[in-house]
Amino acid sequence: MKELICIVCPKGCHLRVDEENGYAVTGNGCERGAEYGRKELTDPRRVITSTVKIEGAVCPRCPVKTDVAIPKALIFEAVKLLDGVVLRSPVAPGDVVLADVLGTGANFVVTRKL
Amino acid sequence: MRGAGVKHYDVIVIGGGPAGLAAAVSACDKGAGSVLVIERDRVVGGILNQCIHNGFGLHYFKEELTGPEYAGRFAEMVRNTRAEVVTDTMVLDIRASADERVVSCISAEEGYREYGAGAVVLCMGCRERTRGAIAIPGDRPAGVLTAGTAQRYVNIEGYMIGRRIVILGSGDIGLIMARRMTLEGAKVLACVELCPYSNGLNRNIVQCLNDYGIPLYLAHTITGITAENGRVASVTVSKVDGGRPIPGTEFTIDCDTVLLSVGLIPENELTRGAGIEIDRRTNGPVVYEDMMTMTPGVFACGNVVHVHDLVDFVTAEAMKAGAAAAEFAAGKRVEGEVIEVRGGDGVNYTVPQRIRPGNAGRAAEIFFRTNRPRGESVIKVTSGDRKIASFRREHMAPGEMEKIIVPAVLLAGASGSIEVSVETTGEA
Incomplete structure (x- = not known):
């Protein structure tokens, strides 16, 4: 039995995951918590947020995120790809900055209209 | 200055952060004919613009958004109402009597202005406690910043603020910045918390510290900062007992930057100036169930009232305040019994402090x-x-x-x- 704090939402449910019984999750307040508990022990993933350079905007950095979670082990490699990326204003939320990050299928997308 | 020339709005919202934007949307929805949002920054969105991490909006939008996305959606909602927004404009003071409210403000473009208001909504948010507020002994070098200031430098202005970082306090912004600086290539050496427990959300301990192997020292504090050539060179950390450092437990961490995440203070200079009653426990105005302060026609919501963990709750509170402000401007007055809400054993404060059933x-x-x-x-x-x-x-x-x-x-x-x-x- 493994104890985890759920990070899906700020409530932070105290999960108990039974690795020996099909990763059955208890202590979760919602279905998303059950999925998190299962995934965290089998294939942990995170949405990554960072910034890239932008020219011609009200400020010099544009925030970006991966549009889906990527494997935890790839986080540092993924943010390295953002070095040297330069956007040009205008950009809008959802614009793809880098497609298919490290073959994960996730894209880095813009999160602020600039 | 006052008189016939003063432009009048049904509702004036002070501050264009998440609270102000939601209050404006809600006031318009409730039928306010004219709404003005006054923002001192160049753009609306407030602190959300620098909170580039995700986790916002799960309650309100039922999806996980970053701060800029959440702010962007509300800015768009405001654009689709009749509300006017002025930026780069600082409110200087509010004068509120039983039947009149006047807001004076200043901007480079328009100079000094006064506006009349049927109702005012205070949405000024909060600011961080600084080193001055917590009195850490030692040198006074460069490299000591509040976590939110660091967040702005890194996420909006694009500066790298340091390479070897110690964070004092385990508030959410400090935890978020621990992860952020790690991803930017800095080494975050420790997060040091005076209390025997963290003041941040559990999920942030997990995904910002544990994910990156950053040690959290509970019941410890920084008892000294040393400098070399005007820049932070190391900090002394001591174990504490009931808030007091224990002699002999000191250890040193070599670092070039100290980030402070030691609490937030509702920003109520305007509120105090207007003579509005403040609650000593929240440092925000005393409010009724509909977020009206004890001064009729002046409402307040968001972090200016009490510091929230979640922007979604700020939005919900601001929706309530905006709607009530629109109704007040339209002439609604609430009469009748008032119940005082008290915090008893184990309760630090309550909001609202008064309820009219x-x-x-x-x-x-x-x-x-x-x-x-x-x-x-x-x-x-x-x-x-x-x-x-x-x-x-x-x-x-x-x-x-x-x-x-x-x-x-x-x-x-x-x-x-x-x-x-x-x-x-x-x-x-």
Whole structure:
């Protein structure tokens, strides 16, 4: 039995995951918590947020995120790809900055209209 | 200056952060004919613009957004209303009497202006406690910043603020910046927390510290900062007992930057200047159930009232305030009984502090924070010797704001005041 704090939402449910019984999750307040508990022990993933350079905007950095979670082990490699990326204003939320990050299928997308 | 030339709005919203934007949308929805939002920054969105991490909007939008996305959606909603927005404009003061409200402000473009208002909504948010507020001994070098200032430098202005970082305090912004600086290539050496528990959300301990192997020293504090060539060179960390450093427990961490995440203070200079009653526990205005302050026609919502953990809750509170402000501007006045809400054992404060049962609708929401981490607990609402309602919780922590909903029918019999208290039955 493994104890985890759920990070899906700020409530932070105290999960108990039974690795020996099909990763059955208890202590979760919602279905998303059950999925998190299962995934965290089998294939942990995170949405990554960072910034890239932008020219011609009200400020010099544009925030970006991966549009889906990527494997935890790839986080540092993924943010390295953002070095040297330069956007040009205008950009809008959802614009793809880098497609298919490290073959994960996730894209880095813009999160602020600039 | 005052007189016939003063432009009048039904509702004036002071501050264009998440609280202000939601209050403006809600005031328009409720029928306010003219709404003005006054923002001192170049753009609206407030602190959300620098909170580039995700986790916002799960309650309100039912999806996980980053701060800029959340702000962007509300900015768009405001654009689709009749509300006017002025930026780069600083409100200097508010004068509020029983039947008149005047807001004076200044900007480079327009100079000094006064506006009349049917109702005013205070949405100024909060600011960080600084090194000056917590008095750390030692040198006074470059490299000591509040976490939110660092967040702005890194996420908006694009500066790298340091390479070897120690964070004092485990508030959410400090935890978020621990992860952020790690991803930017800095080494975050420690997060040092005075209390024996973290003041941040548990999820942030997990995904910002544990994910990156950053040690959290609970019941420790920084007792000295040394400098070389005007820049931070190291910090001394000591174990504490009841807030006091224990001699002989000191150790040194070599670092070039100290980030402070040691609490937030509601920003109420305008509120105080207007003579509006302040609650010493929240450092924000005392409010009724509809977020009106004790000064008629002046409403308040968001972090200016009490510091929230979640922007979604700020939005909900601001929607309430905006709607009530529109109704006040249209002439609605609430009469009748007032119940005082008191924080009893284990409760640091409550918002609202006063409830008018006649205006509470079907139920009154009460927000509060407990004073320490707790296991299984019961939240009790009483009036004198009479028990009105109780609510069970598996866990409680000061870092997590609690919300209880008390049905109006149960408030009907409360005589004069109610008390919210917490009784713990299990271990934390």
